[in-house]
Amino acid sequence: MLKISKKADYALMALQHIALVQFGDVTPGRVVNTKEIAEEYNIPLELLAKVLQALSKNGMIESHNGPKGGYLLARNASHITIAQILESIEGPLGLTDCSHEKDGDFCMQREHCNIRTPLLKVQDSIYQLLNSMTLQDMMGGTPLITIQSPSTQGVDR
Amino acid sequence: MLKISKKADYALMALQHIALVQFGDVTPGRVVNTKEIAEEYNIPLELLAKVLQALSKNGMIESHNGPKGGYLLARNASHITIAQILESIEGPLGLTDCSHEKDGDFCMQREHCNIRTPLLKVQDSIYQLLNSMTLQDMMGGTPLITIQSPSTQGVDR
DNA sequence: CTTGAGTCCGACTTATTTGATCGGAGATCA
DNA sequence: TGATCTCCGATCAAATAAGTCGGACTCAAG
Numbered sequence: 001m002l003k004i005s006k007k008a009d010y011a012l013m014a015l016q017h018i019a020l021v022q023f024g025d026v027t028p029g030r031v032v033n034t035k036e037i038a039e040e041y042n043i044p045l046e047l048l049a050k051v052l053q054a055l056s057k058n059g060m061i062e063s064h065n066g067p068k069g070g071y072l073l074a075r076n077a078s079h080i081t082i083a084q085i086l087e088s089i090e091g092p093l094g095l096t097d098c099s100h101e102k103d104g105d106f107c108m109q110r111e112h113c114n115i116r117t118p119l120l121k122v123q124d125s126i127y128q129l130l131n132s133m134t135l136q137d138m139m140g141g142t143p144l145i146t147i148q149s150p151s152t153q154g155v156d157r
Numbered sequence: 158m159l160k161i162s163k164k165a166d167y168a169l170m171a172l173q174h175i176a177l178v179q180f181g182d183v184t185p186g187r188v189v190n191t192k193e194i195a196e197e198y199n200i201p202l203e204l205l206a207k208v209l210q211a212l213s214k215n216g217m218i219e220s221h222n223g224p225k226g227g228y229l230l231a232r233n234a235s236h237i238t239i240a241q242i243l244e245s246i247e248g249p250l251g252l253t254d255c256s257h258e259k260d261g262d263f264c265m266q267r268e269h270c271n272i273r274t275p276l277l278k279v280q281d282s283i284y285q286l287l288n289s290m291t292l293q294d295m296m297g298g299t300p301l302i303t304i305q306s307p308s309t310q311g312v313d314r
Numbered sequence: 315c316t317t318g319a320g321t322c323c324g325a326c327t328t329a330t331t332t333g334a335t336c337g338g339a340g341a342t343c344a
Numbered sequence: 345t346g347a348t349c350t351c352c353g354a355t356c357a358a359a360t361a362a363g364t365c366g367g368a369c370t371c372a373a374g
Contacts, residue, residue, distance in 0.1 A: 001247030002159050002283070005361065009253060012272045031322075042265040047363055053322065067319045070358025082279070090158030096166055108199040114177075115169045118295045122239070126159065129282055138275045144180065162332065190349075204334055210351065223342025224348045 006067070008089045010043050010051050015085060017041070018061065019077040031070030051089065058088035064138050077139065083130035093130070095123045165246045167200050167208050169295070170243060174198070175218065176234045176292050186229030199203035208246065215245035234296065250287070252280045 017040065018032050034052055038045040052071055056063045060080060061071045071102055074082070087093065096119055098107045106115070174197065175189050191209055195202040209228055213220045217237060218228045230237070244250065251257055253276055255264045264270070 001161065001165070001243055001250055002252065002291075004158065004252050006254075007362080008158070009266075009272075012276075013266065013270065016271055035320090044363060046365080049321080050323090050363095058324090062207070063321070064322050064371090065369080067321095068372070069320055071321095081371080086158055093158055095159065095161050097160070097163075100202055109170060110200055113170065115166075115295055118290070119169075123288060124247055125286055125306075126283055129279065133279065134273070138272055164333080192349090201334060203336080207334095207349080213351090220350065221342090222340080222350050225343070226341085226349055228350095259369090 004086060005090055006085050007051050007107055011055055011085055011089050012046055013037075013041050013043070014048065014052060015060065015073070015080070015135055016138050018071055018073055019139060022073055023077060023139075031064055031068070031072055033070035036070075053137075054077070055085070055088050056082065058084075062086060068127075073135075076136075077134040078134050080133075080135040081131045082133045082138075083127060085135070086130065092129050095119050095124060095126075099123060161243060164204070164208050164244050164246055167198075167205055167237075167244050168212055168242055170194075170200070171205065172212065172217065172230070172292055173211060173295050175228055175230055176296060180234060180296075185218055186223070188221055188229055193227075195229040212242070212245050215241075217242060217245055223230050230292075233293075235291050236295040237289045237292040238288045239292075239295075240284060242292070243287065250280060250284050252276050252283075256280060300308070 014037050017037055021032050037043065038048045038154055041058060052061065052063075055061050056071070059074055062074050063069070063071055069138050083093070092100060096116070097122065098113075101107070110157060171194050174194055178187055178189050191206050193201060194200065195205045209218065209220075212218050213228070216231055219231050220226070220228055240250070250258060253273070255262075255273060256277065258264070
């Protein structure tokens with residue numbers, strides 16, 4: 001239960017990858033294109049493209065068009081929270097359908113519903129949790145490309 | 158995002174209702190049948206039946222067959238957690254598909270996946286949150302028996 | 315200034331999950 | 345014994361998610 005979608009999964013992977021390339025190792029501020037990420041993680045190219053578009057539209061990354069184009073983090077990794085990323089892809093957090101209902105529309109159960117209020121509390125707690133964790137926190141201790149000698153820069157494998 | 162299913166919703170409502178009838182007001186230890194709950198909250202009868210069956214199978218409630226039959230909480234409301242209820246309906250908590258993977262099966266992204274570990278931490282935090290909240294907590298504001306001394310064990314009202 | 319590599323974007327198809335329904339078997343009390 | 349109720353498996357329909365396709369726009373190199 002409470003599973004996040006594959007798209008959200010891909011978003012997290014892609015952002016983490018971009019962050020690593022941008023801040024993690026020697027290659028300085030290099031842009032990352034869709035194809036590179038798709039191949040690295042075995043993600044369907046077209047689907048990943050859509051995910052990255054959504055992230056761009058929501059201000060998580062910046063896109064640069066044309067040849068040698070690609071994506072860049074819109075701001076520092078420590079200022080991008082998990083909550084922001086997930087909401088960019090899956091829409092606002094909401095345990096139940098009635099989470100964001102205005103006073104106008106009711107669910108069929110609303111009149112006798114006693115679980116709405118406590119569930120909203122739970123939801124709020126989860127949100128705070130997701131919003132306190134940043135992209136930076138997800139880069140800790142991962143031995144990815146790790147040390148790459150400066151002489152081999154630009155040569156990715 | 159992170160929405161729980163309608164069935165889980167119904168489960169929470171139904172359990173809360175049963176708990177109220179059993180502990181909350183004057184009618185003492187009365188059993189509650191499916192129809193009563195379905196009508197009270199406008200839930201499709203057959204669907205609610207399935208939900209209650211699942212709850213029964215998972216030890217949340219006890220079923221009593223035949224005429225004048227119905228459901229009863231299997232134990233005190235303070236010993237039934239939200240996590241237990243949700244897992245009875247929706248299966249084990251898992252943000253990603255790979256949450257419960259054994260070492261044998263890999264997802265396509267596993268080899269380069271750097272987000273698994275941090276996500277598992279988040280997942281664990283959410284679980285603790287859901288597991289620390291009980292059915293009793295969801296009855297807040299409703300005057301119920303509250304304190305039950307250990308000496309009255311076995312006598313559930 | 316043309317061309318090709320690359321992003322961008324929306325519509326579309328397919329697969330999976332969820333919501334809801336139906337029919338009958340077994341249990342219990344009057 | 346009969347009426348009522350839970351129990352349980354199978355099935356259908358609707359909603360959502362995953363993945364695909366085709367074309368328009370943008371930029372840098374030749």
